[in-house]
Each structure stands twice: as C-alpha cells, then as structure tokens.
Amino acid sequence: MDGNDIPTGGKCPVMHGGNTGMNNAVTKWWPNALNLDILHQGGARTNPMDPDYNHREAVKGLDYEAVKEDVKALMTDSQDWWPADWGHYGGLMIRLAWHSAGSYRAMDGRGGAASGNIRFAPLNSWPDNASLDKARRLLWPVKKKYGNALSWADLIILAGNMAYESMGLKTFGFGFGREDIWGPETDVYWGAENEWLAPSENRYDDLDDATTLANPLAAVHMGLIYVNPEGVNGHPDPARTAQHVRETFARMAMNDEETAALTCGGHTVGKAHGRGATDRIGAEPEGCPVHSQGFGWDNPGMDGKAANAFTSGIEGAWTQHPTQWDMGYFDYLFGYEWELTKSPAGAWQWKPVDMPEDVKPVDATDPSIRHDPMMTDADMAMKVDPIYNEICQKFRADPEYFADTFARAWFKLTHRDMGPKANYIGPDVPAEDLIWQDPIPAGSTGYDVDAVKAKIAASGLSDADMIATAWDSARTFRKSDKRGGANGARIRLAPQKGWAGNEPERLARVLGVLEQIAAETGASVADVIVLAGNVGLENAIKAAGQSADVPFAPGRGDSTDEQTEVDSFAYLEPLADGFRNWMKEDYVVSGEEMLLDRAQLMGLTAAEMTVLLGGLRVLGVNHGGSTHGVFTDRVGQLTTDFFVNLTDMANSWHPVDGGTYEIRDRKSGDVKWTATSVDLVFGSNSILRSYAEVYAQDDNAAKFVKDFVAAWTKVMNADRFDLL
Known part of the structure; x- marks a missing residue:
C-alpha cells in the first residue's frame, strides 16, 4: 500500500482505548513509581480563561443585588423537567450548597466548596450527591447571564443562602471570591475503597471507636459526605450513630453545638426522596450514556411529579412546613415517640407513633395527600445522645438563639475553606472577625526595612537559623483552605511553638532575638522573621559568588493567642x-x-x-x-x-x-x-x-x-x- 492508504481491519489508526484511557498511566506498569500528578493539577493548560484574566477583579464588578434577586426568583420557578417540591427549590439548593461545602475536612484542608469541585468526578457522581446535577442545571441560566465574574463555586453557595432567606431565615452573611477549577482534583484522597458505600470497617481500626477513622478522611463511607443516614453500616442505632456524627463533624471543624445546629437547621426545610425502586434508577453523570448529556440518575418512574423523585432512598419530610424556616423540626422530634420503619425503596428510617393526620406534611406534588414525616438515624441521635439533646433543648426554648447559631454555623460550613476574611468580596461580608477565620491584625509598612535588615545582620544569628525559622513559619501554608503561613507569626504561639518539627529550643532562641528587633524598629515579628530568612539567603547567595536581592513586601501582622484557635491549628502540624x-x-x-x-x-x-x-x-x-x-x-x-x-x-x-x-x-x-x-x-x-x-x-x-x-x-x- 502507498502512503495514502489507511489500514483496515481490526486496528483503528486513531489513538484511543489504552492511549487515552486511565490504563495508560505509568503506575499501571510500575505501581511503586512516585506519581507526581498531584503537583501538575490545575495548570494553565486546563484553564480556558485568558492569561491576563483576574477573577478577583472581575467579581468586584458584579451586580450583587441583581444576582441575588435572580437566584431568589429561581426558587419558585418550578420546571417541568424537574419539578420543585411544593413548588420551591429551596431544599434542593440547600442540599447542593451543603454537599459542595461538606466534603471539606480539617485534617488537610482539602475538599470543600471554594473551587466548584462538585462539578467534576468523583464528587458529581457520588451516591450521596444523587440528583444534584439537576440543581446545577437549574442554576445554569443565572450562571450564563452573569458569566465569568460569577463562578460556579460562588453561585452554588449563594443558592443555598438565597434558599434559606426565601424561606424566612436571616443568614449571617456571604462572601464572593471563590474561583473555579477546570478539572477533577486528583490530589484529594477520598479513601482506598473500590466500591461505593463499601463497609465502614475499611476505614476504621475499630468501628466501635469513631475516633479511629483513618486520616485524613471525615466521611464514614466512600461516596458519602458525612455519616450513613440509616445508621452505622446501615444498622439503625442512634446512640452509636451519635458518636460517628460527633467525630465526622469534628473532622470538618465543627463542635457539638455547631453540629447540632447544622443537623437540625439543615432538616428544618426540604425532604428526602425515596419513592420507588432503586433498581429503576439510571447511572450517575459520569456513567450515563452520551445522549444523556451528563444528566444522571434517570428515573423513569418519576412521571413528572416531584413526589416521585429519587435520591437517597429515604423518603419524607422532617417538618410540617418544609418550605418555611420554623421550629417544626423540634416539634416533631421531641413531641412524638418514633419507631423504625422502611421507606418505599427499602431504606431504614424512623416514623412517628400516633401522629394526628392533620399535622403531617402534605405531599410534595398533591396537597390533598398527607404522609408521615420521617427522621434519619442521625436525627434520632440528636434526641438520644445526652449532649446533643441538651443543646437541642436550648435551641427549642430559644428560637432566636437557634436561628443565630445555625446561621453562624452555616456561614462557617460554606466559607471555612476560603481562608482569612481578606479573601471575601461583596457587600454582605460580616464585619465581625471570627476566630476560625484566623484573624490577623494589620501590619505596619512604614518602618525602615534597611534598618531592620542591618539589625538582623548584626544580631549574631547564623544564616541557617534565620533561614530555617523563616521556612518553618511559612511552610504551614495550605492552599487547600488557605490557612497557615508566615503572616500572623503564629510560629511564636501555641501550638506551633511546641511542634517537634519547629525545633522548639532553637526556635525560642531565634525568636528571642527577632522579637527584640521588631520591638525596636516598629516592624511586626512576622515581617522580621521573613526578613531574617531573606538576609540569611542573601548572605548565602553572596558566599556562592552570585548576587541577587530577595524580594520583600512589608505589612504582615502579628496575631495573638486570643485570635488563634489552638485545636484547629493542631491539624496544620507537619508530620x-x-x-x-x-x-x-x-x-x-x-x-x-x-x-x-x-x-x-x-x-x-x-x-x-x-x-x-x-x-x-x-x-x-x-x-x-x-x-x-x-x-x-x-x-x-x-x-x-x-x-x-x-x-x-x-x-x-x-x-x-x-x-x-x-x-x-x-x-x-x-x-x-x-x-x-x-x-x-x-x-x-x-x-x-x-x-x-x-x-x-x-x-x-x-x-x-x-x-x-x-x-x-x-x-x-x-x-x-x-x-x-
């Protein structure tokens, strides 16, 4: 055949299969090879924006009020292709925001909502995220209208906020400024299991001890955000479930009160969906056929009725008025006894004993029909666990306190991975400094940098000591949740000053000198630490026969013990x-x-x-x-x-x-x-x-x-x- 002939038969001349699939990975052949892919993620090659595009500047040009009004209007604009429960998408949008933010874990700061990662696998196809693809499709007209300045990451969380506001909750605030990624986060380890919802024993040393959950994981199963709503490994036992709720929420940076507030407030609105047979549901977005266009979990039994939607397999509402922010959750949970039952899809859930028909919630499609409400095993944990029960009784007695506590916890859940408040943009950023935002006072820029460098050079500290101290101060930074780093000089505070990796004796000796220089010159200790590292580095460059000035930008501040959440900073300790x-x-x-x-x-x-x-x-x-x-x-x-x-x-x-x-x-x-x-x-x-x-x-x-x-x-x- 000549050079223009195309071979025929069993071999295709176009690269595909093993050349373009995952089996092409080097690790298929050499599984012990060091895989550098996590350092190559999210590079310029994946980003479709122009090289000079500045998202933070673009966000500042948004018409914030118009965006908010459009999102609020969407809540009650029910669509035939995905009808809204009771004509209101609030519950769906809250779940989208919650599950986007809820993948965050404090151990390594990965996951969370700040990058819009729920758009991509594996999160977009987790069993726990069933039908959230519909929520994002509903939001598409808003995203399309406002374009580049409105990231998916911001819009998803804003939708949750606007949902709560449209149902009567006064939210704590909102910060724009999240920037989208453009592909899956290959650096996040979600667990070693190769099947969805694999038994929890795979990630615990002892399933009876919730604290033995493998680091850095927070969720109890592959494909879930938090805990199994049917109980530990699908076996209802509210007291046991409470221990796993406590541990998994703690690993997402929430204390007991925040955990109870989020559980109760999250279930004050909306419903769970489990009407119909699980085996009728189609494949998830990443597994569905091309003509589905990424529209997953096809439900041929829905018949255009919101009440027939299927997501978790659990079925029912938690309150009598699921589109209103009220105290109905507590009225149901503590006002009735509850007994185990199964949903139409066969999932374990709890139903009330002897509840009058007229106080039950109406059907999500037909208001002439009423159904039993339900509680999950995690809801029952709020009643059975003595600590959670006490917190819930406090909420129940003071609705305003409950609303404020929930609003603050919701704000933390949805903003935790944005880092310090300097990253928040827009008119609704709360003025209050919250300790979990790692507040840092403004630093001075008016001092004489050269004079400080001269004092450092004459201090008698070795170049190695200065370089190591600056490095240890800065290396704590995590781009995952934008925590840590040299700003704030927290290396001089607990817990960092005692970390083995910081060589406490050497650190105390060096800081004793640098803190004195800071006091004498008006510079912050944080600036002096970095500047000392630069001085040591410039000396080392000169000694090697080279010349280079190390750039320095003054203005770091010094945080105090009162501004430092010691327990949460423990997660940043380098091992x-x-x-x-x-x-x-x-x-x-x-x-x-x-x-x-x-x-x-x-x-x-x-x-x-x-x-x-x-x-x-x-x-x-x-x-x-x-x-x-x-x-x-x-x-x-x-x-x-x-x-x-x-x-x-x-x-x-x-x-x-x-x-x-x-x-x-x-x-x-x-x-x-x-x-x-x-x-x-x-x-x-x-x-x-x-x-x-x-x-x-x-x-x-x-x-x-x-x-x-x-x-x-x-x-x-x-x-x-x-x-x-």
Whole structure:
C-alpha cells in the first residue's frame, strides 16, 4: 500500500482505548513509581480563561443585588423537567450548597466548596450527591447571564443562602471570591475503597471507636459526605450513630453545638426522596450514556411529579412546613415517640407513633395527600445522645438563639475553606472577625526595612537559623483552605511553638532575638522573621559568588493567642518536612510521598519543589543539623552542589541499616555523603531527575539562584492575600 492508504481491519489508526484511557498511566506498569500528578493539577493548560484574566477583579464588578434577586426568583420557578417540591427549590439548593461545602475536612484542608469541585468526578457522581446535577442545571441560566465574574463555586453557595432567606431565615452573611477549577482534583484522597458505600470497617481500626477513622478522611463511607443516614453500616442505632456524627463533624471543624445546629437547621426545610425502586434508577453523570448529556440518575418512574423523585432512598419530610424556616423540626422530634420503619425503596428510617393526620406534611406534588414525616438515624441521635439533646433543648426554648447559631454555623460550613476574611468580596461580608477565620491584625509598612535588615545582620544569628525559622513559619501554608503561613507569626504561639518539627529550643532562641528587633524598629515579628530568612539567603547567595536581592513586601501582622484557635491549628502540624529532611516518626507512607503532599499543599510545582529542596540542603538547614543529603563541602553557600553530586556517575549509592543510604566514591569506595530516600528520589525518578539535571548543568548556576529566590519568595508570600 502507498502512503495514502489507511489500514483496515481490526486496528483503528486513531489513538484511543489504552492511549487515552486511565490504563495508560505509568503506575499501571510500575505501581511503586512516585506519581507526581498531584503537583501538575490545575495548570494553565486546563484553564480556558485568558492569561491576563483576574477573577478577583472581575467579581468586584458584579451586580450583587441583581444576582441575588435572580437566584431568589429561581426558587419558585418550578420546571417541568424537574419539578420543585411544593413548588420551591429551596431544599434542593440547600442540599447542593451543603454537599459542595461538606466534603471539606480539617485534617488537610482539602475538599470543600471554594473551587466548584462538585462539578467534576468523583464528587458529581457520588451516591450521596444523587440528583444534584439537576440543581446545577437549574442554576445554569443565572450562571450564563452573569458569566465569568460569577463562578460556579460562588453561585452554588449563594443558592443555598438565597434558599434559606426565601424561606424566612436571616443568614449571617456571604462572601464572593471563590474561583473555579477546570478539572477533577486528583490530589484529594477520598479513601482506598473500590466500591461505593463499601463497609465502614475499611476505614476504621475499630468501628466501635469513631475516633479511629483513618486520616485524613471525615466521611464514614466512600461516596458519602458525612455519616450513613440509616445508621452505622446501615444498622439503625442512634446512640452509636451519635458518636460517628460527633467525630465526622469534628473532622470538618465543627463542635457539638455547631453540629447540632447544622443537623437540625439543615432538616428544618426540604425532604428526602425515596419513592420507588432503586433498581429503576439510571447511572450517575459520569456513567450515563452520551445522549444523556451528563444528566444522571434517570428515573423513569418519576412521571413528572416531584413526589416521585429519587435520591437517597429515604423518603419524607422532617417538618410540617418544609418550605418555611420554623421550629417544626423540634416539634416533631421531641413531641412524638418514633419507631423504625422502611421507606418505599427499602431504606431504614424512623416514623412517628400516633401522629394526628392533620399535622403531617402534605405531599410534595398533591396537597390533598398527607404522609408521615420521617427522621434519619442521625436525627434520632440528636434526641438520644445526652449532649446533643441538651443543646437541642436550648435551641427549642430559644428560637432566636437557634436561628443565630445555625446561621453562624452555616456561614462557617460554606466559607471555612476560603481562608482569612481578606479573601471575601461583596457587600454582605460580616464585619465581625471570627476566630476560625484566623484573624490577623494589620501590619505596619512604614518602618525602615534597611534598618531592620542591618539589625538582623548584626544580631549574631547564623544564616541557617534565620533561614530555617523563616521556612518553618511559612511552610504551614495550605492552599487547600488557605490557612497557615508566615503572616500572623503564629510560629511564636501555641501550638506551633511546641511542634517537634519547629525545633522548639532553637526556635525560642531565634525568636528571642527577632522579637527584640521588631520591638525596636516598629516592624511586626512576622515581617522580621521573613526578613531574617531573606538576609540569611542573601548572605548565602553572596558566599556562592552570585548576587541577587530577595524580594520583600512589608505589612504582615502579628496575631495573638486570643485570635488563634489552638485545636484547629493542631491539624496544620507537619508530620514530615522533606525540605528539611525530617520525619516525626516512621509512617506507612514514604517520606517522598509525604514530600509531594506537603509541596502540593504549599502550592508548589514539581520544578519549584526540586529547586527548593536542593537549595535548602546545601544551605545546611536540615532538621536537627542532620547531614543527610548535604552533598557539598561548601555548606551555607547557595550552590548547585546537591544536583551536581547527585548526578555524578563518579559516585555510587548504597542502602544501609535504618533506611538511609551512603554515597561512595566509585573507585575508592570511600563514603562521601549520606542520604535518605527523599534525597535519592531526585535522581531515581525520571521526571525529578530531568529537573535535577537542569540545575546540575555548568551553565545554570545563575538560573538556579534566580529560580530558588522566586520559589522562596512564593512560599514566604503564599498567605499574603492583600498582595493579590
């Protein structure tokens, strides 16, 4: 055949199947290979917006009141293709907002509503999110009208707020400013199970001890947001369920009162849907055929009636008036005895004993029909658990207190992952500073930066001490929920000042000097810590025969103990820091995997991670003065020696006891250096080695310094939202 012939038969000339499917992954063939995908997520290649598009600036041009009015109007504009319960979409929109926000977990700050991630798999197809695709389709006309400035992430949460307001609740406030992502969040570990709703034993050491839920997970099953509404592993037992409710909500940064308020207030409106047979429901959005256009969970038995909708399999309303904010939930829960029953779909739920017909809620489609209300096992937990019961009785006695507590808890649920209030935009941002927002007082910019640098240089502190302290202060930043970082100088407060990774004795000695300089110059301690790191770095650059000024932006503030939520900050403690070649203890997860996790949370690319680690090694800032990975005889100078010696084939590499390695002269056999697997992975992993080779080249010494300074500055300024 000639060059224009197309082969026929069983082989297609177009790449598909294994070339474009997940089976093409390197890890299919080499499952133990270090997967760097979490550092490559959400890059410019996935973002359809123009390179100069600034979302924060675009948001400021929104007609906020018009958007709110349009969303409110939508609530009672029932559509034939998805009719509203009682003619009101409030319950559906609240569930959309709740489930978007409810994937947040405090352990690593991942999940949550701030990125609009519920638009993508796996969240868009979780069993717990059944039919929320309909809610987003209902919102599409509003999104289409307001365009780029109104992100899906903002619109989804705003819809929940407007739903509550349209039903009579005074909400606590709202902040615009969330920016959408454009693909699935591959960095989020949702669990190891390969089936939806797999038995809970898979993620607990002891199912009878809710606190043994595997970190960093919060939900009890793969595919759920919180707990199983039918009971632990689907077995009703409200007292046992209460313990799992308490643990899973705690892992989402909620205390007992907030948990009770959210449970009761969330179920004050709307209903659950379980009328019909589960086996009649079609595939989820990611599994449905192309002609469904991502419209999942087809229900041929709905027949255009809201009452026949199917989502969880549980069926019924929690209150007599499900489109009104009132105290009906408490009237039902505490005013009647409840007994176990099953929904039409066969799900466990609770029904009232001897409830008069005239106080039951009417059918969601036909007001001439009344049905029993229902409670889930989690609702019954509010009654059975003594702590939750006491809180609920307080709510029941004071409706205004309940409404305010719920409004605040709802605001926290839907804004928790936006970080400090500096990220909130719009007229409805509450003036009150809330401790979970990690408030930071405004810092000064009027002091003499050069004078501060001179005092630091004359302080007697070593470059390594200053660099390590600045790094430890800044490395806590998590882009997942925008917590941590150098701003606020919380490294000098509990719990951070006592963390093993911060070397408390060394930290106290260095802070004693830097705090005095701050007091003398009018600079904040936070600024002085970062500036000291810059001074040490500039000294190391000069010592290496290079020259570079490290950028510095004054204006950080110093938070107080009263502004610091100690328990929640405990989640930010580093259990390992590959950049300083340290692990708190041996873990099932390797040190290099923990390095990737830390780098991703800090918002670093693979290249930035590489240049920072190689530079920090030769600067001699390893935790505890360890010499592992310090491949240089010029410690304290910012050179490329780590990369040069790692890639030098005059060396050989040998494992020794304790999980460390020796780098030996290939000819003499003499030991030149020692290393950990975190060091050697930059030579063994093909991608990381490609970066290491760039910096090992003879012509890239200046590039290395430039790239290190840029990455260092990015870390130091990661939490400077005032600079955005």
